[in-house]
Amino acid sequence: MYSRYARRYARLVTMPTNAPTAAHALSDVAASDGTLRRFLHGLPGVDAVGLEARAASLGTRSIKTTAKAYAIDLAISMVDLTTLEGADTPGKVRALGAKAVHPDPTDRTTPSTAAVCVYPDMVAVAKEAVAGSGVKVASVATAFPAGRAALDVKLADVRDAVAAGADEIDMVIDRGAFLAGHYLKVYDEIVAVREACGTSARLKVIFETGELSTYDNIRRASWLGMLAGADFIKTSTGKVAVNATPANTLLMLEAVRDFRAQTGVQVGVKPAGGIRTSKDAIKFLVLVNETVGEDWLDNHWFRFGASSLLNDLLMQRQKLATGRYSGPDYVTVD
Amino acid sequence: MSNDVSNSGSAARRLSVFKTYKLYVGGKFPRSESGRVYEVTDSKGDWLANAPLSSRKDARDAVVAARKAFSAWSGATAYNRGQILYRIAEMLEGRRGQFVREVAEAEGLSKSKAAAVVDAAVDRWVWYAGWTDKIAQVVGGGNPVAGPFFNLSSPEPTGVVAVLAPQESSFLGLVSVIAPVIATGNTAVVVASERAPLPALSLGEVLATSDLPGGVVNVLSGRTAEIAAPLASHQDVNAIDLAGADEALAKELEIAAADNLKRVLRPQAVDGAADWTAVPGIDRMTAFLETKTVWHPTGSLGASGSSY
Numbered sequence: 001m002y003s004r005y006a007r008r009y010a011r012l013v014t015m016p017t018n019a020p021t022a023a024h025a026l027s028d029v030a031a032s033d034g035t036l037r038r039f040l041h042g043l044p045g046v047d048a049v050g051l052e053a054r055a056a057s058l059g060t061r062s063i064k065t066t067a068k069a070y071a072i073d074l075a076i077s078m079v080d081l082t083t084l085e086g087a088d089t090p091g092k093v094r095a096l097g098a099k100a101v102h103p104d105p106t107d108r109t110t111p112s113t114a115a116v117c118v119y120p121d122m123v124a125v126a127k128e129a130v131a132g133s134g135v136k137v138a139s140v141a142t143a144f145p146a147g148r149a150a151l152d153v154k155l156a157d158v159r160d161a162v163a164a165g166a167d168e169i170d171m172v173i174d175r176g177a178f179l180a181g182h183y184l185k186v187y188d189e190i191v192a193v194r195e196a197c198g199t200s201a202r203l204k205v206i207f208e209t210g211e212l213s214t215y216d217n218i219r220r221a222s223w224l225g226m227l228a229g230a231d232f233i234k235t236s237t238g239k240v241a242v243n244a245t246p247a248n249t250l251l252m253l254e255a256v257r258d259f260r261a262q263t264g265v266q267v268g269v270k271p272a273g274g275i276r277t278s279k280d281a282i283k284f285l286v287l288v289n290e291t292v293g294e295d296w297l298d299n300h301w302f303r304f305g306a307s308s309l310l311n312d313l314l315m316q317r318q319k320l321a322t323g324r325y326s327g328p329d330y331v332t333v334d
Numbered sequence: 335m336s337n338d339v340s341n342s343g344s345a346a347r348r349l350s351v352f353k354t355y356k357l358y359v360g361g362k363f364p365r366s367e368s369g370r371v372y373e374v375t376d377s378k379g380d381w382l383a384n385a386p387l388s389s390r391k392d393a394r395d396a397v398v399a400a401r402k403a404f405s406a407w408s409g410a411t412a413y414n415r416g417q418i419l420y421r422i423a424e425m426l427e428g429r430r431g432q433f434v435r436e437v438a439e440a441e442g443l444s445k446s447k448a449a450a451v452v453d454a455a456v457d458r459w460v461w462y463a464g465w466t467d468k469i470a471q472v473v474g475g476g477n478p479v480a481g482p483f484f485n486l487s488s489p490e491p492t493g494v495v496a497v498l499a500p501q502e503s504s505f506l507g508l509v510s511v512i513a514p515v516i517a518t519g520n521t522a523v524v525v526a527s528e529r530a531p532l533p534a535l536s537l538g539e540v541l542a543t544s545d546l547p548g549g550v551v552n553v554l555s556g557r558t559a560e561i562a563a564p565l566a567s568h569q570d571v572n573a574i575d576l577a578g579a580d581e582a583l584a585k586e587l588e589i590a591a592a593d594n595l596k597r598v599l600r601p602q603a604v605d606g607a608a609d610w611t612a613v614p615g616i617d618r619m620t621a622f623l624e625t626k627t628v629w630h631p632t633g634s635l636g637a638s639g640s641s642y
Contacts, residue, residue: 318569323567324564324567324568324569324593325394325397325564325567325568325569325570326569326570327397327401327568327569327571328401329569329570330569
């Protein structure tokens with residue numbers, strides 16, 4: 001039974017060059033728990049060795065001089081500058097907002113970051129801090145980071161953040177339900193959150209790939225999230241041991257590429273957590289360019305969830321501008 | 335019983351195992367990031383070994399390692415630092431034979447003269463080991479002030495110090511510039527003598543086995559001018575010791591170092607014949623110390639004339 005569906009959908013998901021078939025090709029997939037499970041389990045298995053080798057080989061590209069300067073500025077413009085600590089104060093969030101608007105106050109040619117990412121109760125403060133700058137305010141919601149709360153509570157969390165002015169909502173999926181195979185429950189939850197976001201906020205769906213155990217699960221989660229209407233799929237919360245890796249980001253990039261080929265709908269990708277150096281960030285940009293191409297090389301479609309990454313990017317930028325190695329004394333401590 | 339053919343006169347003699355000299359950065363022994371090496375010869379021009387030819391990226395990595403090590407090393411008690419420096423002397427003593435050979439080859443000395451140099455270097459470690467918990471009393475202390483305050487000055491380490499080791503004295507000179515820097519709690523990025531880097535690279539192996547935390551001393555070999563330039567302009571280096579720079583290079587580096595107001599220790603003997611065997615004094619330690627002075631109310635009632 002599974003193999004019949006596998007054959008049927010394998011043809012669909014492995015033919016990215018095909019002209020997009022009608023969007024409703026996948027519209028009945030979530031009709032029931034059974035159809036959804038059959039679809040997700042019919043996705044082709046991931047060649048783990050091949051995936052990691054591909055990600056590693058793309059990480060060996062040498063990006064220098066003008067290309068490096070371009071990549072650093074692009075990476076800065078893609079950063080979701082994040083503070084998700086229990087100890088966050090309004091003052092810290094304001095400082096973060098100021099940094100997002102002018103990452104390097106000594107060099108006003110530095111681009112702004114894409115967004116600041118805070119807890120829902122800090123959205124209003126963050127909104128005020130970045131007002132008029134074009135920097136977005138993203139808020140984690142749905143009982144971040146565990147996601148262990150009733151749906152009502154999660155939706156209230158989302159509505160709070162949206163009402164406070166969040167431009168983007170970062171939700172976590174219910175990993176427990178996903179791993180138990182209750183795919184429709186996860187799907188319905190994402191759909192409900194998507195509705196709660198309304199038309200004003202974009203939805204990022206966090207899978208917490210470090211808790212999904214297998215690459216096959218990451219692929220299934222990616223498709224599940226996209227089917228349910230995610231605007232972005234995001235690797236991790238940054239709160240577990242294994243966060244964004246080149247391999248799992250590559251896998252998600254392949255998923256959004258195949259999804260667009262299938263449905264014509266473009267979905268963004270956000271690796272988060274563990275990306276600390278410019279070198280790492282540039283490796284991710286190479287992955288993007290080589291997997292999904294220039295359409296995603298824009299902060300509307302690709303983001304870095306990070307906090308310390310920005311300082312390293314700024315130090316590298318200063319090095320390129322002055323020829324001298326910079327140091328941590330010349331960027332903010334956040 | 336051992337009557338095997340390999341011991342007979344015509345048998346092949348054993349192939350000796352050549353040592354791969356490597357850098358010492360962050361407690362590890364990497365090759366140069368550039369993959370380059372250069373030939374090191376003895377004083378007569380005969381090949382001794384290949385040494386890594388460090389690039390500016392190696393210098394950058396070394397600074398990162400030194401910065402990372404700084405808080406723990408400067409925060410360690412002076413007594414503890416002294417013990418570790420003494421431990422270095424002990425480890426050096428254990429590898430005396432190796433260093434005597436390397437110094438003799440590098441500097442063209444007789445075996446007995448090289449042995450004297452190594453002994454002096456070991457003694458120098460011990461000498462500086464003793465200073466770690468005494469320097470504060472000599473250059474710090476209470477200051478008399480006109481007011482009801484305690485006024486206390488204490489020396490603190492400057493930070494990450496780039497050290498250009500002396501070119502001629504490849505071992506005693508090297509030890510004489512590294513030891514005072516780390517004795518007071520600084521961390522060091524050392525550029526070994528360009529012509530004779532092997533004793534410095536071997537010293538890395540001693541430091542790695544002496545309880546010295548990784549990154550406190552980082553040893554680079556290569557062209558001094560090439561590695562020193564990025565170190566002198568590096569914004570995260572707090573001071574530079576120009577002992578191994580010639581006059582022209584020293585001037586150039588001093589200009590570059592002015593950018594972030596690095597402390598600069600100029601080469602002491604311009605003729606290049608500094609006497610490293612003399613008792614050094616504390617100048618090399620105080621060159622990389624900052625004085626912190628705090629004012630604290632004495633708690634007395636000032637001029638009120640209270641009787642208690």
